[in-house]
Amino acid sequence: MARTAVTTRADAVALDAADPLAAFRDRFELGEGRRIYVDGNSLGALAHDAQAALEARIGEWGDRLVTGWHDWVDAPVTVGDRLAGAALGAGPGQVIVSDSTTVNLYKLAAAALDARPGAIVCDPADFPTDRYVLQGLSARMGRELRMLDTDPVAGPQPAEVERACAGGAALVVLSAVNYRSGSFARMAEITAAGHAAGALVLWDLCHAAGAVEVDLDAVGADLAVGCTYKYLNAGPGSPALLYVRSGLQAELRSPIWGWFSQADQFAMGPEYEPVEGIGRFLAGTPPIVALAAVDAGAAMLADAGLARVRAKAAALTSLAVDLHDQRLAPLGFTLGTPREPERRGAHVSLRHPDAWRICRALIDRADVIPDFRAPDSIRFGLAPLYTRHVDVWDAVDRLADIVESGEHEGSEAATARVT
Numbered sequence: 001m002a003r004t005a006v007t008t009r010a011d012a013v014a015l016d017a018a019d020p021l022a023a024f025r026d027r028f029e030l031g032e033g034r035r036i037y038v039d040g041n042s043l044g045a046l047a048h049d050a051q052a053a054l055e056a057r058i059g060e061w062g063d064r065l066v067t068g069w070h071d072w073v074d075a076p077v078t079v080g081d082r083l084a085g086a087a088l089g090a091g092p093g094q095v096i097v098s099d100s101t102t103v104n105l106y107k108l109a110a111a112a113l114d115a116r117p118g119a120i121v122c123d124p125a126d127f128p129t130d131r132y133v134l135q136g137l138s139a140r141m142g143r144e145l146r147m148l149d150t151d152p153v154a155g156p157q158p159a160e161v162e163r164a165c166a167g168g169a170a171l172v173v174l175s176a177v178n179y180r181s182g183s184f185a186r187m188a189e190i191t192a193a194g195h196a197a198g199a200l201v202l203w204d205l206c207h208a209a210g211a212v213e214v215d216l217d218a219v220g221a222d223l224a225v226g227c228t229y230k231y232l233n234a235g236p237g238s239p240a241l242l243y244v245r246s247g248l249q250a251e252l253r254s255p256i257w258g259w260f261s262q263a264d265q266f267a268m269g270p271e272y273e274p275v276e277g278i279g280r281f282l283a284g285t286p287p288i289v290a291l292a293a294v295d296a297g298a299a300m301l302a303d304a305g306l307a308r309v310r311a312k313a314a315a316l317t318s319l320a321v322d323l324h325d326q327r328l329a330p331l332g333f334t335l336g337t338p339r340e341p342e343r344r345g346a347h348v349s350l351r352h353p354d355a356w357r358i359c360r361a362l363i364d365r366a367d368v369i370p371d372f373r374a375p376d377s378i379r380f381g382l383a384p385l386y387t388r389h390v391d392v393w394d395a396v397d398r399l400a401d402i403v404e405s406g407e408h409e410g411s412e413a414a415t416a417r418v419t
């Protein structure tokens, strides 16, 4: 997309007028007030489609009671297929939606370690739950845990993964889009580097699914997990995706031998025998109500088209980078996100030594909702389906005003558990 310099608010308004996804904003519950929501990378906004789908599912529950299970039981797989096509570049039969990202990561990492000898490679700059799960598995299974030493802004590079895998490795676990910096990894090259060392490669897609073109099949990914409550807008605690490349499924076994992954589930037989296909990574009863919202989120994304979503994410983050340079850098901010649009997801990280207090003041006094990530980052999540260019302009403008006026100095030091 050709970029024109935005130097006035009217320029941002003009970009919104030309935005092919502009109409999607009306399909969300965002209110008409002054509030600007730039935290869609933490929790996506409520879509009317998701609300209607949830209400319909609850109605089915009321009407059909247990007879509804006949139609609900395959939802993790059917919703997974829809999500695979809409957001993940994955063919059918490779994705399920159930459980949380953390639990799915445990299932896949443990299955991979059972199938391959050697070390685990991960990035300590990735989201902590990934590291904790891998530390636990490393201790339990007696595997070496090798940590990359990556640049905090650029993220992991293929050559670093190659070096960390030297001598062979069992499993590489990395985020496609880093939760703090928003850097978008070179997935194909990194996957190839892991494969060259004999490792399986597992991608955490939490900040990538619905924000960038992931293309799991094309990059040769083995395994992936990711949440649906960010850019898929399926609501707080909505179930997570789990991907296993079809050629690998028969070789892997989930460490949780639950009845939903049993070959003949309702025979209630004495021995566990996992079903063929992606269903073998299910565990217990899936969250049928919440799956309705994931389905609605995937359908909306299919409707918008991932290429248009990606282009809008690049346009919004580019605007934020430009405005950072114009208004925020002179106030002591530094950019914590790569400058090349193709190396970013849909959020930007604005670093400042007083980031916590500035973030609090933005929320409490300026009606802008971003979030804070220790030690010094304010994240602006620019969810492409409902964020306008003018929101980016106004959010940066209010941020600059807060710091210029020193208003944040009255905010409390860090006390809350979440922003």
Ligand SMILES: Cc1ncc(COP(=O)(O)O)c(C=O)c1O
Binding pocket: 100, 101, 102, 103, 127, 129, 130, 175, 179, 204, 206, 207, 227, 240
């Ligand atoms: C990159 C990443 N991985 C994993 C998680 C954890 O997911 P959950 O708490 O749903 O298991 C998050 C949550 O925000 C995340 O951002």
